[in-house]
Amino acid sequence: MTDSLTSAPPRPVWVVDRWSETRALEEAEDRAVSQPAAEGAVAIETRSLNVYYGDVHAIKDVSLKFYRHEITALIGPSGCGKSTYLRSLNRMNDTIPTARTTGQILLDGVDVGRPDVDVWALRKRVGMVWQRPNPFNKSIYENVAFAPRFHGVRKKKDLDEIVERSLRAAALWDEVKDRLHESALGLSGGQQQRLVIARALAVEPEILLLDEPASSLDPVSTAKIEELLFELKKRYTIIIVTHNMQQAARISDRTAFFLNGELIEYADTKTIFTRPSRKETEDYVSGRFG
Amino acid sequence: MTAKIVDRVMTAVFYLIAALLVVLLVGLLGYILARGLPKLSWTFLTSPPQSLSAGSGIGPQLFNSIYMLFLTMLFTVPIGVGGGIYLAEYARPGRLTDTIRAAIEVLSSLPSIVVGLFGLIVFVYYTGWGYTLMGGALALMLFNLPLMVRTSEEAIRAVPHEQREASLALGVSRWRTITDVVLPSALPGIVTGAILTAGRAFGEAAALIFTAGMSTPRLDFHDWNPLSPTSPFNPFRPGETLAVNIWKVNSEGLIPDAKEVSAGASAVLVIAVLLFNLMARFLARVFYRRMTAAKL
Amino acid sequence: MEAHPLIAGRRTREGFRDRLGYAATLLSVAVILVAVAAIYLFVFSRGLATFFVNHVNVLDFLFGTEWRPTLTESEGGPKFGVLPFIVGSFIVTFFSALIAGPIGIGAAIFMTEIAPSWGRKLMQPVIEILVGIPSVVYGFTGLTLIVPFLREHAGGLGFGLLAGILVLAVMILPTVTSISVDALSAVPPEIKAGSYALGATRWQTIWRILMRASAPGFVTAVIFGMARAFGEALAVQMVIGNGKNMPTSLLEPASTITTVITMNMGNTVAGSVENNVLWSLALLLLLMSTVFIFAVRWVGRRGRLMSR
Numbered sequence: 001m002t003d004s005l006t007s008a009p010p011r012p013v014w015v016v017d018r019w020s021e022t023r024a025l026e027e028a029e030d031r032a033v034s035q036p037a038a039e040g041a042v043a044i045e046t047r048s049l050n051v052y053y054g055d056v057h058a059i060k061d062v063s064l065k066f067y068r069h070e071i072t073a074l075i076g077p078s079g080c081g082k083s084t085y086l087r088s089l090n091r092m093n094d095t096i097p098t099a100r101t102t103g104q105i106l107l108d109g110v111d112v113g114r115p116d117v118d119v120w121a122l123r124k125r126v127g128m129v130w131q132r133p134n135p136f137n138k139s140i141y142e143n144v145a146f147a148p149r150f151h152g153v154r155k156k157k158d159l160d161e162i163v164e165r166s167l168r169a170a171a172l173w174d175e176v177k178d179r180l181h182e183s184a185l186g187l188s189g190g191q192q193q194r195l196v197i198a199r200a201l202a203v204e205p206e207i208l209l210l211d212e213p214a215s216s217l218d219p220v221s222t223a224k225i226e227e228l229l230f231e232l233k234k235r236y237t238i239i240i241v242t243h244n245m246q247q248a249a250r251i252s253d254r255t256a257f258f259l260n261g262e263l264i265e266y267a268d269t270k271t272i273f274t275r276p277s278r279k280e281t282e283d284y285v286s287g288r289f290g
Numbered sequence: 291m292t293a294k295i296v297d298r299v300m301t302a303v304f305y306l307i308a309a310l311l312v313v314l315l316v317g318l319l320g321y322i323l324a325r326g327l328p329k330l331s332w333t334f335l336t337s338p339p340q341s342l343s344a345g346s347g348i349g350p351q352l353f354n355s356i357y358m359l360f361l362t363m364l365f366t367v368p369i370g371v372g373g374g375i376y377l378a379e380y381a382r383p384g385r386l387t388d389t390i391r392a393a394i395e396v397l398s399s400l401p402s403i404v405v406g407l408f409g410l411i412v413f414v415y416y417t418g419w420g421y422t423l424m425g426g427a428l429a430l431m432l433f434n435l436p437l438m439v440r441t442s443e444e445a446i447r448a449v450p451h452e453q454r455e456a457s458l459a460l461g462v463s464r465w466r467t468i469t470d471v472v473l474p475s476a477l478p479g480i481v482t483g484a485i486l487t488a489g490r491a492f493g494e495a496a497a498l499i500f501t502a503g504m505s506t507p508r509l510d511f512h513d514w515n516p517l518s519p520t521s522p523f524n525p526f527r528p529g530e531t532l533a534v535n536i537w538k539v540n541s542e543g544l545i546p547d548a549k550e551v552s553a554g555a556s557a558v559l560v561i562a563v564l565l566f567n568l569m570a571r572f573l574a575r576v577f578y579r580r581m582t583a584a585k586l
Numbered sequence: 587m588e589a590h591p592l593i594a595g596r597r598t599r600e601g602f603r604d605r606l607g608y609a610a611t612l613l614s615v616a617v618i619l620v621a622v623a624a625i626y627l628f629v630f631s632r633g634l635a636t637f638f639v640n641h642v643n644v645l646d647f648l649f650g651t652e653w654r655p656t657l658t659e660s661e662g663g664p665k666f667g668v669l670p671f672i673v674g675s676f677i678v679t680f681f682s683a684l685i686a687g688p689i690g691i692g693a694a695i696f697m698t699e700i701a702p703s704w705g706r707k708l709m710q711p712v713i714e715i716l717v718g719i720p721s722v723v724y725g726f727t728g729l730t731l732i733v734p735f736l737r738e739h740a741g742g743l744g745f746g747l748l749a750g751i752l753v754l755a756v757m758i759l760p761t762v763t764s765i766s767v768d769a770l771s772a773v774p775p776e777i778k779a780g781s782y783a784l785g786a787t788r789w790q791t792i793w794r795i796l797m798r799a800s801a802p803g804f805v806t807a808v809i810f811g812m813a814r815a816f817g818e819a820l821a822v823q824m825v826i827g828n829g830k831n832m833p834t835s836l837l838e839p840a841s842t843i844t845t846v847i848t849m850n851m852g853n854t855v856a857g858s859v860e861n862n863v864l865w866s867l868a869l870l871l872l873l874m875s876t877v878f879i880f881a882v883r884w885v886g887r888r889g890r891l892m893s894r
Contacts, residue, residue, distance in 0.1 A: 090459060092455065092458065092459055095454070095455065095458060097382055097383075107592070108590075108592065110590055110592050110593065112592060114593075116593055117592050117593055118591075118592055118593065119461070120461040120462070120463060120600075121461065121591060121592050122461070122592060123458065123459055123460060123461035124460070124461035125592075127459065127460070128455075128459040130452060130455070130456070132452065134450070134452035134453060134455070134456045135456075136453065136456065136457070136471055137453070137471075137474060137475045138474070146457075146460070146462070146470065146471075147457075147460035147461065147462055150460075150461075150462045150463070150466055150600065151461065196456070199456075199460065200459075200460070203460055203461060293787050293789075293790060294787060296787070296789055297787035297788055297789040297790070300788075300789040300792075301700060301788065301789070303692070304692055304695055304696040304699075304700045305696070305700070307689055307692035307693050307696060308693055308696040308697075308700075308701075308705060308708075308709060310689065311689075311693050311709065311712055311713070311716075311759070311763070312708070312709075312712055314716070314756065314759075315712045315715060315716055318716075318719065318727060318756075319715075321727060321731065322723060322726075322727065325730075368614075369614045369617055370614070371614075372610055372611045372613065372614025372615070373611070373614040373615050373617075373618060375611045375614075376611035376612060376614060376615045377615075379611075380608060380611060380612075389619070390615055390618070390619065393618050393619050393622040394618060395879060396622055396876070396879055397618060397621065397622050397625075399810075399813050399817075399875055399878065399879050400625065400817070400872070400875055401816070401817025401818070401819065401844065401871055401875055402817070402819070403817065403819040403844055403847060403848065403868075403871070404625065404629065404817070404868060404871055404872055404875070405625070407629065407847070407851070407865075407868050408621075408624070408625045408628055408629065410851070411628050411632070412624070412628070415856065432621050435617070435618055435621075436618075439614075439618070463600050463601075463603070463604040464604060464607075464608075465603055465604040465606075465607030465608065466600065466603070466604070468607065469607070489718050490718070492720075493718070493719070493720025493721070493722070493723070494720065495720065495721065495722045495820050496721070496818075496819045496820050496848070499820075499848070499852070500851060500852070504852075533720050533722045534722075536722040536723070536725075536726055537722045537725065537820045537823075537824065540725075540726065540729060540824055541823065541824065541849075549730060552726050553726070553730075556722075556723045556726050556727075559720050559722075559723055560719060560723060563715065563718045563719055563720065564715065566718070567711070567714060567715055567718055571711070
């Protein structure tokens with residue numbers, strides 16, 4: 001345990017102007033990860049992860065590695081545990097009183113499941129977006145600026161910059177730049193979802209967890225979100241839960257198939273959809289159940 | 291056939307009962323206002339009471355009522371909202387939470403006179419303050435806390451869970467999530483609850499007789515120093531409120547025009563209650579419209 | 587070992603705020619807990635002093651019918667029999683609930699079953715305003731309207747138990763109604779639909795189905811009303827006449843536990859026997875209101891068991 005702690009180079013978590021630094025670093029990595037199937041750097045991984053809700057064993061012994069600058073899709077029928085698994089990666093399950101987790105979640109070689117880990121710092125690095133857009137009941141500007149301010153950005157100029165940069169990154173800037181101080185609840189569903197993504201980007205995470213981010217949106221908005229994810233993948237590691245097989249096939253580099261809380265199969269997306277090695281996977285991706 | 295006749299008769303009975311309630315309210319309000327409104331004048335509302343002769347005003351009592359309301363809300367709102375936050379955000383099912391809920395239930399159904407007697411021991415005798423506005427405000431706070439806690443807990447619970455998750459997932463602390471995300475959304479409900487609480491506090495008398503007393507010292511309304519004994523703003527002076535005054539002049543019967551004075555004071559109280567009620571309704575509707583309009 | 591940023595711990599300022607905020611909410615809750623505990627503690631200790639310090643006999647207190655606190659020892663006093671007041675309290679509580687119960691439940695049925703749309707829209711504010719009217723205003727109205735009316739038409743002074751009962755009945759009516767409305771609203775609509783489908787009239791459905799399904803809720807409503815009536819002090823004091831003797835008719839002046847406390851607490855010296863006796867009355871009041879709370883809880887549990 002101690003070894004893994006010291007072996008990882010400490011990353012400056014709270015330094016705000018990490019953006020440019022990371023970008024340079026990641027552009028270099030971009031070239032390295034041009035082929036999705038190649039084994040890149042691991043962004044986050046779980047080892048023998050188990051999650052219980054009260055007496056229900058929701059996640060059973062899942063070990064998975066997610067690679068930097070890839071989109072990994074988690075698929076499976078409703079109730080298979082994929083959302084629960086996603087939520088455990090940034091310890092959002094902590095907010096459910098009956099939830100209990102065993103096993104390891106490794107970020108930078110640190111087991112972030114440990115009780116002494118700073119969950120605020122963890123969640124700052126591992127952002128999350130939900131199925132239904134859930135902007136705060138605040139202005140567009142405040143939605144984005146809220147978390148950076150909490151994490152220590154005080155100057156108006158810096159906040160302005162973060163807001164613009166995040167909204168641009170979420171492909172929303174041009175649509176809202178003239179009404180930043182209007183309520184976010186006035187935006188359309190698709191715009192709200194991109195705002196939620198911008199909000200998550202504002203704290204400069206490394207990993208984005210998306211829980212069916214397009215399932216409540218119309219086809220046009222969905223296409224915009226998918227396009228955006230493709231763009232975001234250059235800088236971030238993306239893990240997406242989806243119900244939509246075509247979506248998983250279109251955008252992801254790797255796919256993990258879950259069934260009844262177990263990881264059935266994990267491979268690059270092409271393999272999963274064309275020649276899966278497990279019967280259950282084949283049945284599911286060919287639409288025979290779920 | 292008979293079943294149908296019985297049904298019609300009973301329907302008529304229910305209409306009668308409803309009509310009775312409406313008539314009761316209209317009659318009550320009409321009576322109080324008809325008797326009290328003619329009495330209301332600027333002089334009546336501002337001049338001091340007489341101890342033995344006719345011609346009393348209710349100036350100091352009206353001031354005391356409003357000032358006491360201000361003082362008690364100063365305590366009730368923060369503590370009530372704090373309790374609401376605890377129950378809605380932090381409380382885990384278990385013994386402690388059960389005890390807290392039972393305590394709130396007990397406190398809310400205690401007769402107000404018992405709360406007044408408790409105030410007598412603690413805020414009058416034990417502190418050595420004697421009868422004070424502060425003692426009355428604290429007794430009223432105890433009496434009103436359950437309502438404030440309950441309404442704010444409800445308002446806070448009504449905020450969608452996704453709002454909290456969104457904030458927590460950004461690495462924001464629980465407390466800042468509550469103060470910056472949850473409370474602004476719960477504000478309409480909390481404000482409505484506070485207004486209802488204020489309405490109740492304004493008319494309460496039994497809890498005040500033994501805490502804030504039944505007299506008011508000679509007040510100098512030019513003296514704004516809250517430490518001076520003749521200043522109306524001194525919270526540590528006795529202060530009889532309007533509601534207490536109504537009870538006092540009628541049970542002591544020392545002034546000849548007790549009924550007229552009380553009629554005027556009752557009208558003021560009833561108008562205040564109606565205003566509080568209307569305000570709560572109006573705010574609730576405005577906020578409701580704003581919330582639903584924003585979601586479309 | 588150099589601290590890893592993920593484990594380095596929370597920045598002190600927000601971490602401190604987080605803990606402080608939690609502590610503040612806990613403190614708010616503690617205020618309530620301490621207040622309730624202190625209320626019981628103080629009322630018990632003062633109320634029991636009568637028996638343990640002043641050695642008044644509990645049975646003489648509870649069942650004595652003579653209230654003569656100033657009678658000297660040579661005259662055979664003082665006498666602290668509070669039975670007339672206890673009886674007075676129970677009479678006004680019982681009869682006011684007897685009046686307000688059926689009317690309140692009827693009004694609730696009107697609001698939920700007979701005219702759910704406009705009836706509710708009309709009655710809801712009526713009830714809320716009735717709840718909000720201060721008790722001294724009810725008392726004043728009773729004093730200037732009900733008492734003279736009784737004096738003219740029923741004889742006697744007009745002050746008495748009946749005046750108290752009528753004032754209290756009006757006061758608890760909105761309480762009974764609003765809780766009954768909650769009970770009726772909680773009845774699943776399928777149950778009603780089933781009854782109508784069998785060809786039952788509205789009244790048959792109300793009588794056979796709704797009354798049974800909401801019975802625990804109605805009981806709760808009436809108990810809450812009784813608790814309010816039992817604890818009300820000023821409105822009753824203004825109209826009941828404050829007689830000290832055992833009531834023999836509803837038209838006679840009488841007293842209740844609360845009115846005796848209200849009248850005398852300010853005129854007795856703290857620590858004197860007479861003052862302690864008043865605290866014993868307050869203790870009785872506290873015990874009764876506790877009984878009401880437990881009754882409500884018990885009915886609530888029974889109701890849940892029944893509906894299973």
